[in-house]
Amino acid sequence: MSDPRNPDLAEAVRRLQAGDLVAFPTETVYGLGADAANPQAVARIFAAKGRPADHPLIVHLAGAGHLDQWARDIPQEAWDLAEAFWPGPLTLILKRAPGVPKAVTGGQDTVGIRVPAHPLALALLRAYVQAGGGRNGLCGIAAPSANRFGRISPTDAEHVREELGDAVSLVLDGGPCDVGIESTIIDLSRDGMPPRLLRPGHITPEQIEEVIGEMPELPDTMKPAGVPRVSGSLDAHYAPRTPMCLVPTPGIAEAIEKEKRAGKRCGVLLHTAPPLPPVHSHRQLPGAPDGYARGLYAALRELDQAGNDIILVEAIPTIPTWDAVADRLRRAACGSGTA
Ligand code: TXA
Ligand code: MG
Numbered sequence: 001m002s003d004p005r006n007p008d009l010a011e012a013v014r015r016l017q018a019g020d021l022v023a024f025p026t027e028t029v030y031g032l033g034a035d036a037a038n039p040q041a042v043a044r045i046f047a048a049k050g051r052p053a054d055h056p057l058i059v060h061l062a063g064a065g066h067l068d069q070w071a072r073d074i075p076q077e078a079w080d081l082a083e084a085f086w087p088g089p090l091t092l093i094l095k096r097a098p099g100v101p102k103a104v105t106g107g108q109d110t111v112g113i114r115v116p117a118h119p120l121a122l123a124l125l126r127a128y129v130q131a132g133g134g135r136n137g138l139c140g141i142a143a144p145s146a147n148r149f150g151r152i153s154p155t156d157a158e159h160v161r162e163e164l165g166d167a168v169s170l171v172l173d174g175g176p177c178d179v180g181i182e183s184t185i186i187d188l189s190r191d192g193m194p195p196r197l198l199r200p201g202h203i204t205p206e207q208i209e210e211v212i213g214e215m216p217e218l219p220d221t222m223k224p225a226g227v228p229r230v231s232g233s234l235d236a237h238y239a240p241r242t243p244m245c246l247v248p249t250p251g252i253a254e255a256i257e258k259e260k261r262a263g264k265r266c267g268v269l270l271h272t273a274p275p276l277p278p279v280h281s282h283r284q285l286p287g288a289p290d291g292y293a294r295g296l297y298a299a300l301r302e303l304d305q306a307g308n309d310i311i312l313v314e315a316i317p318t319i320p321t322w323d324a325v326a327d328r329l330r331r332a333a334c335g336s337g338t339a
Contacts, residue, residue, distance in 0.1 A: 008172055012124055013131045015170055016041075016141065020050060023146045023160045024124050025174030026116035028089045028183050029153040029297070030059065030160045031143030032168060033124075035134030036070075042142050051149040056106035058091050058183070059113050059140040062125035066139055070111055072097045077195060077212040078188050084211045087117035089179050089202045100304040104142050110189040113140075113294055120174035145182060146171075150335055152238055152304070155180050155297045162301075180294035181328055184208075191253035197222070200227040200324040202293070221330070222323050236335025238297070238328050240304035242267070243337035244311040246329060249274050252314055259310055267308035269299055271316065281306040281339070289322050296325065300332060311336070 003144050012022045019041040022033045023328045028118065032048060034041035046053050059070055064082040067074060071094035078092050089115040097107050103112050125141060133139035145153040146160045146168070154160045157173035185202030186208060196217040197205055205222075209215045247255045249272060259266045265280035271287045275312040285292045303311045313329060315324045 008170070009124055009127045012170055012172060013127050016128060017131065019044070020170075021045060021168045022124075023157075023164070023168045023171040024121055024141075024143070025118050025157070025172060025177060026121045026143075027062075027118045027177060028116070028179045028181060029078050029155055030119075030146040030157065030171075030214055031116075031141075032146035032160075032323075033141040034166065036104050036140035036142035037099070037101065037133075037135040037138035039101040042101060042103040042132075043126060045142065045144060048164055049144060049147070049149045051144065053103075054106045055144075056112060057104050057108075058094055058143040059100075059104060059111060059142050060121065060125060061115050061140055062122065063087075063115055064327075066129075067094075067113065068097070069138055070097050070100055070113055070140055071095055072245040075188055080188070080211050081208065082115070085203055085207075086115035086120060088115070089117070089183040090114060091183045091185045091199075093185060093189050093198065095189050099136065099138065109295075110187075112185065114183055118174055118177070120172055126174065136212055150237055150239055152240060152297050152301050152332070153182060155294075159298070159301060176294075176298070178294065179290075180251070180296055180298075181324055184324070200327050202290070202324065204320070204323075206320075219327075221322070221327065235331060236338075237331040238300075239332045239335030239338070240300050240311060241336070241338065242304050242308050242311050243332050244300075244313060246313050246315045246333055248315045251310060253277060255312055259312070264309035265307060267303035267311045269303060269304055269311065269313045271314055274314075275279050280308055289316075289325055292316070292322075293325050293328075296328065 073095050091112050096111040129139045147163045155177040160171050179202045184203040185199040187196040267281045271285045285295045
């Protein structure tokens with residue numbers, strides 16, 4: 001599928017140039033792509049996802065060489081991070097270049113940009129450049145995760161079809177995603193302010209610090225114990241329709257019994273092997289964060305579709321290497337149970 005002469009790619013480029021939507025794999029999750037320079041095409045993304053128009057999208061590029069088309073006053077840290085991590089699961093928030101439609105940035109003066117590492121995504125982006133790109137010769141593909149707003153991100157082409165059905169006419173199939181959770185987002189747009197981590201992901205704050213010589217500001221949920229935390233509102237996101245809650249390992253057996261006594265069918269998501277009573281359905285994920293992240297969304301999706309009344313998720317370790325997974329689980333639990 002990574003062959004740029006693949007007819008699907010030529011067709012994908014034609015559709016993007018015509019203002020249509022094309023879903024494609026990235027190493028993190030599948031994206032729902034449109035010509036980032038075409039406001040009508042971008043509007044189709046928001047319609048297909050049911051996403052509020054003030055939520056900004058990430059613009060995907062073939063390489064850092066195209067950054068100047070989309071961002072202005074690019075700080076040295078951005079070039080250094082691009083050099084270190086692109087192609088890869090890192091999104092940079094930078095000041096928006098004048099030609100970037102506000103539809104992409106949700107009306108903000110900043111823009112999110114990344115170069116994805118999946119060979120098929122890169123082949124698509126390069127074919128797009130070769131074909132002259134989109135409107136005004138700009139070569140960026142705006143793409144949020146290819147799920148309905150607030151729901152579980154797709155990590156397989158089949159998930160995209162389940163989520164979006166006919167709303168997307170072409171889905172490039174690149175197999176299951178390797179990382180499995182969305183990119184790390186770092187905000188470098190604030191003059192005179194330190195870089196700020198907006199979304200944890202596969203690339204850690206420590207890896208970012210190694211490159212730019214400064215630890216990014218962390219969200220409250222990731223501050224070390226002892227640092228005062230402000231309890232902020234949590235965006236419900238990545239959520240199954242079935243109610244879901246996190247349960248510490250020693251409490252799972254009891255939680256299952258309690259739900260069963262109330263006549264409920266339980267799904268459980270584990271990463272260790274505690275002795276448990278029988279349940280309606282269960283999924284086992286690896287006990288290390290990378291493998292867990294890779295399988296997480298597919299497992300949640302399956303548990304959501306298995307006719308459970310509740311999904312009990314074994315709580316994960318509260319140590320920094322699990323921060324990105326912890327973020328997704330908290331949000332999924334928070335948004336779960338709404339049809
Ligand atoms: O891994 C990923 O980043 C995937 C793949 C497809 O690339 N994309 C993705 O997009 O997760 P989406 O739209 O589901 O999430 C984009 C996130 C949102 O939380 C949005 O608020 C943030 O990026 N974002 C985008 N532009 C921003 C900006 N200018 N300022 C602040 N946040 C921004
Ligand atoms: Mg998303």
